Amino acid sequence: xxxxxxxxxxxxxxxxxxxxxxxxxxxxxxxxxxxxxxxxxxxxxxxxxxxxxxxxxxxxxxxxxxxxxxxxxxxxxxxxxxxxxxxxxxxxxxxxxxxxxxxxxxxxxxxxxxxxxxxxxxxxxxxxxxxxxxxxxxxxxxxxxxxxxxxxxxxxxxxxxxxxxxxxxxxxxxxxxxxxxxxxxxxxxxxxxxxxxxxxxxxxxxxxxxxxxxxxxxxxxxxxxxxxxxxxxxxxxxxxxxxxxxxxxxxx
Amino acid sequence: xxxxxxxxxxxxxxxxxxxxxxxxxxxxxxxxxxxxxxxxxxxxxxxxxxxxxxxxxxxxxxxxxxxxxxxxxxxxxxxxxxxxxxxxxxxxxxxxxxxxxxxxxxxxxxxxxxxxxxxxxxxxxxxxxxxxxxxxxxxxxxxxxxxxxxxxxxxxxxxxxxxxxxxxxxxxxxxxxxxxxxxxxxxxxxxxxxxxxxxxxxxxxxxxxxxxxxxxxxxxxxxxxxxxxxxxxxxxxxxxxxxxxxxxxxxx
Numbered sequence: 323x324x325x326x327x328x329x330x331x332x333x334x335x336x337x338x339x340x341x342x343x344x345x346x347x348x349x350x351x352x353x354x355x356x357x358x359x360x361x362x363x364x365x366x367x368x369x370x371x372x373x374x375x376x377x378x379x380x381x382x383x384x385x386x387x388x389x390x391x392x393x394x395x396x397x398x399x400x401x402x403x404x405x406x407x408x409x410x411x412x413x414x415x416x417x418x419x420x421x422x423x424x425x426x427x428x429x430x431x432x433x434x435x436x437x438x439x440x441x442x443x444x445x446x447x448x449x450x451x452x453x454x455x456x457x458x459x460x461x462x463x464x465x466x467x468x469x470x471x472x473x474x475x476x477x478x479x480x481x482x483x484x485x486x487x488x489x490x491x492x493x494x495x496x497x498x499x500x501x502x503x504x505x506x507x508x509x510x511x512x513x514x515x516x517x518x519x520x521x522x523x524x525x526x527x528x529x530x531x532x533x534x535x536x537x538x539x540x541x542x543x544x545x546x547x548x549x550x551x552x553x554x555x556x557x558x559x560x561x562x563x564x565x566x567x568x569x570x571x572x573x574x
Numbered sequence: 575x576x577x578x579x580x581x582x583x584x585x586x587x588x589x590x591x592x593x594x595x596x597x598x599x600x601x602x603x604x605x606x607x608x609x610x611x612x613x614x615x616x617x618x619x620x621x622x623x624x625x626x627x628x629x630x631x632x633x634x635x636x637x638x639x640x641x642x643x644x645x646x647x648x649x650x651x652x653x654x655x656x657x658x659x660x661x662x663x664x665x666x667x668x669x670x671x672x673x674x675x676x677x678x679x680x681x682x683x684x685x686x687x688x689x690x691x692x693x694x695x696x697x698x699x700x701x702x703x704x705x706x707x708x709x710x711x712x713x714x715x716x717x718x719x720x721x722x723x724x725x726x727x728x729x730x731x732x733x734x735x736x737x738x739x740x741x742x743x744x745x746x747x748x749x750x751x752x753x754x755x756x757x758x759x760x761x762x763x764x765x766x767x768x769x770x771x772x773x774x775x776x777x778x779x780x781x782x783x784x785x786x787x788x789x790x791x792x793x794x795x796x797x798x799x800x801x802x803x804x805x806x807x808x809x810x811x812x813x814x815x816x817x818x819x820x821x822x823x824x825x826x
Contacts, residue, residue, distance in 0.1 A: 546809070
């Protein structure tokens with residue numbers, strides 16, 4: 323499994339991915355699911371992937387191969403993130419067409435999806451979610467972030483914290499809490515966590531950090547968040563046991 | 575969708591279910607997914623269901639029809655919860671065999687699963703999770719609770735709070751928080767919430783309560799829990815932005 327999240331805020335963008343892959347619980351490995359394309363002063367583009375690793379690696383390989391030819395439309399000369407998303411969707415479709423039928427023949431899931439976001443000079447920062455069919459959607463003021471992979475455990479904290487005005491340090495913190503919740507409930511999502519922070523209109527990566535399993539901040543969040551949740555839970559009052567429509571007896 | 579949870583603790587048991595069903599977002603209805611079988615002094619048995627509503631209703635109907643014949647093995651004369659689980663599994667299989675092929679012909683998911691728990695005089699309290707195939711598993715000291723339906727959003731709080739020694743009021747509180755998280759993230763899970771509390775060795779229902787949408791306790795938990803989470807989040811320190819392996823620039 324995988325967990326990736328990306329958010330597009332007024333102050334800039336956050337991208338994060340875990341590094342665990344598994345083809346069954348007896349075949350766990352580490353792969354970086356994040357790729358950063360940076361041409362300082364011109365563009366920063368980050369891709370995150372979830373799903374079939376061979377499909378998503380081949381897709382990124384194809385994208386990078388195309389980038390060698392400046393005559394072709396490629397990730398370095400696209401004029402918009404929309405074009406980049408189309409390009410990535412086309413690469414994904416090409417790989418799916420090539421490999422998909424062989425995988426489904428063997429009951430192997432060929433699905434793979436991408437988040438791609440960043441900023442190209444002349445545009446606002448943009449973030450897209452590319453489905454396994456190659457079509458895609460974009461964030462808006464109503465929907466600031468996308469997740470792919472094991473999305474559910476880590477969604478509530480993002481729902482509660484992220485707004486367009488959220489600062490980048492606070493957004494990064496919420497993403498780490500989101501990963502902590504996910505890793506606690508799904509062992510197939512695991513560190514290291516790759517994290518990229520991008521400041522709006524900077525056209526360079528502000529922070530590119532790999533948080534290993536023993537990372538002090540990861541551990542601190544893990545413990546303090548657990549304690550904070552327990553405190554919040556303890557402070558909630560108990561239910562009024564007698565105040566109900568079916569009083570059989572009362573617990574004291 | 576549905577969300578049901580049941581827990582088996584030293585002090586007794588908790589059962590809870592939501593009441594929303596949907597066959598597409600344009601066809602939302604309310605159905606009670608909980609059934610209580612109580613013979614005071616002898617047994618309390620509670621069933622919770624998730625999945626195809628026609629299948630699960632028919633299964634419960636068959637179970638209740640069998641109960642009319644005291645010559646047959648039925649829910650009132652089984653000597654153990656294990657036998658009750660077999661009986662319910664058999665009913666589920668019978669209904670699946672009858673209706674399943676017609677549903678799959680029309681691409682309708684015939685899956686349905688049950689939680690069944692309680693206590694029959696002569697036994698400890700027991701809790702079973704009956705799969706759609708009719709086979710089942712039982713809780714243990716390592717796994718105290720089962721969930722069916724939309725299980726992920728509401729699992730983290732149960733993982734953190736529930737232990738064999740958890741009191742019944744505290745367990746009920748954790749279940750309400752678990753429902754609050756689930757309802758916040760999945761609109762197809764909704765109130766009213768049916769809640770049953772059973773005290774060990776009492777052989778009668780201690781509390782059987784329906785929490786409607788405007789229930790004061792449900793609203794109180796909703797608001798106070800949200801505030802408690804935000805407080806816990808605010809108290810977490812920000813990441814040290816400069817303390818990383820890839821220092822490009824630093825955010826202040």
